Amino acid sequence: MAQSIQETERKYAAPAADDISWLTELAGVGPVVSLADRGIHELDAVYYDTEDLRLTSGGASLRRRTGGTDEGWHLKLPLSGDSREEVRLPLSEDVPEELGELTLSRTRGAPLRPVVRIRSTRSVRDLLDAQGVAVAELSLDSVRADSRLVPGLHAMWTEMEVELAEGGDPKLLKRIEKVLTKNGIERASSPSKVARALQETTPAPDGETGAGIEPGSAGAYVQAYVERLVRALSDLDPAVRRDRPDAVHKMRTTIRRLRSCLRSYRSVLDREVTDPVRAELKWLAGELALERDHEVLRDRLTAGVKELPGEIVLGPVSARLQAWDAAEQAEARRRTLAALASPRYLELLESLTRLLEDPPLRAKASGRPEKVLAKAIGKEHVRLRRRMDRALALAAGSERDAAIHHARKTAKRVRYATEAARPALGKPAKRLGKRMKNVQQISGDHHDGVVARDLLRHLAIAAHAAGEPGFTWGVLYGEEKATGEARARQLPEAWERARKANLA
Structure with missing residues (x-):
């Protein structure tokens, strides 16, 4: 089974070999009181990537390393700031299937092969606190990189790393950096060894992402947003596959943002190209919907039961909820993983990559953003006004519920x-x-209550058929109905504030 750890580190250019007096200054920085020499380690790693280096360009890396204290396969995935997640598996000859799956959103199914071998002679010092516990590690590496793509090409350099101990305070890195900077030691220009090795031993790929977009134009802002969302989608894929908390929700929201952007800015990006992409994004969001909607309902109803006084909970209410959860969750997870394993998903990733590499710009993409973008938002706002005014004019009931939900979708498009x-x-x-966002949250909670009432009704029917009391289900149904009516009363005021907002 894979082991997952979070590493937080900063890389620096090598300090002058004849001057290590600055090391003594690290004692006294934050909790550091002393340094301990841990000796020399010989590390040998072969990095794997696609022929066109898709992993590296996506900020990830995959290596098979021997030597040191953590031999094995390591997949590094980017997190925020100076942090990365490292997924580890024991040594084997071939790339482990599990790690191959976690790279799919970046490789898009292209085969992995050795691209560079990096050997390092590492001198390690632990930074210890008053109890003798290591709070960080400082290492000095003499590096040799040999290309596996272009035989005979190699590079050599020396660099330094400072890595926090697991669970360490990121502020310590900043305080250590002040000492290093004072002593003329600067941050490394490359984010990782493999990135530098490939940069120095491999010819740069042809073409540039987003080429032809005028800086500061409407197209530049839209394309930057699209690129951020596509990269976020790729980053979330491994977390969804491993069932990380909230990962499905984040991926589905990212998909919705991307679909909305491609729809709202049809004046900037050609819909003949983007509409088929939107259709496939809609498919993917639909496949994720079962798992995400189930999560929302489960958490909502479980919280509702916990909040009830004990004397009101009659019969095996929690047990029935748990049985429903187990049955529905298993199918929802299966459907999510099947979608991510499908050729259709890989083709969608290819389409999104083409959208970044060759954006289908229309004439208005070169226009002033204050005009082009504002006009696009204005059109969505007009559409929302029609739908929301109609919804709020309807009498309470299923027709109004559906109309509010329909208007909510448009409110999200305006927001995005x-x-x-x-x-x-x-x-x-x-x-x-x-x-x-306020309108969306109020109408969203209203819709969640509508869906919850429908499920509660079905659970009550099942309980009745099994001879169980239906009282508690009725209480929960009544509370959801009262909450929904309260949200419906809040919506006109929130909408009035949103209606008056403009971009002037």
């Missing part, structure tokens, strides 16, 4: 459109987005 435009339009776009 403001996100893409915020770097160009500033505070007005931020204000409008914030008010749309």
Whole structure:
């Protein structure tokens, strides 16, 4: 079974070999009181990637390493800031299937092969606190990289790393860096050994992502937003496969943002290219919906039962909820994993890559963002006004519930459109987005209550058929109905504030 750890580190150019006096200055930095020499380690790693280096360009790396204290296969995935997740498996001859699956969102099914061998002679020092516990590790590496893509090409350099102990305070890295900077030791220009090795031993690939987009144009802002979302989708894939908390929700939300952007900015990106991509994104969101909707319902109803006084909970209510959860969750997980393993998903990833490499720009992409982006947001706002006004004019009932849900989807599109435009339009776009988020949250909670009532009714019917009391299900149904009515009363005021917001 794979082991997962989070590593937080910073890399530096090598200090002058004849001056290590600065090492003594590290004692006294934060909790560090002393340094311990841990000797020399010989590390030998072969890095794997696709022929066109898709893993490296996506900020990830996969290696088979011998030597040191952590021999094995290591897949490194980017996190925020100075942190990365490292997924480890024991040594084997071939790339482990599990790690191959976790790279699919970046490789898009292209075969993995050795691309560079990196050998390091590592001198290690632990930074110890008053109890003698290592709070960080400082290592000095003499590195030799030999290309496996271009035989005979190699590079050599020396670098330094400072890595926090697991669970360490990231502020310690900043304080250590102050000492290093004072002594003329600067941050490394490359984010990783493999990135530097490939840069120095492999010819650069042809072409540039997003080439032809004018800086500061409407197209530049839209394309930057699209690129951020596509990369987020790729980053979330491994977390969804490993069933990490909230990962499915984040991926589904990223898909919705991307679909909305491609729809709202049809004046910037050609819909003949983007509409088929939107259709496939809709398919993927639908495959994830079962698992995410189940999560929402389970958490909502479980919390509802816990909040009830004990004398109101009659019969095996929690047991029935757990049985429903187990049955539905298994099918939802199967459906999610099947979608991510499908050729259709890999083709969608290819389509998104083409969208970044060759954006289908229309004439208005070169226009001023204050005009082009604002007009696109305005069109979505007009559409929302029609739908929300109609929904709020209806009498309470299923027709109004459906209309509010329909308007909510448009409110999300307005909100997401403001996100893409915020770097160009500033505070007005931020204000409008914030008010749309409020409308979305109120109407979203209203819709969740509608779905919850439907499930509660079915659970009550099943309980009745099994001879169990139905009282508790009725109480929960009543509470959901009361909450829904409260949200419906809040919606007109929230909508009025959002209606008056503009981009001026």
